[in-house]
């Protein structure tokens with residue numbers, strides 16, 4: 536059973552989920568609040584960065600590249616609503632820049 540670890544600011548969260556589950560939906564169902572809006576790769580609100588285990592996620596889709604840009608995707612950024620978990624992974628929710 537995959538282990539998902541999520542860093543949000545100074546908070547660390549972790550849970551186990553079934554293989555192939557959606558990262559965003561699994562997180563919010565456990566009251567781990569990754570910001571989101573559309574859940575369909577249109578708004579970019581659910582942006583996360585993969586810290587460990589990118590090989591344990593589904594491949595980056597065209598809609599993610601379109602929304603995030605190629606360079607951020609190469610740096611590990613994903614859209615949580617488009618991300619499915621197949622093994623252990625550690626991600627962070629980037630904090631908004633204040634200036």
Ligand code: FES
Pocket residue numbers: 570571572573574575576577578579580581582614615616617
């Ligand atoms: S919630 Fe809008 S892109 Fe994921």
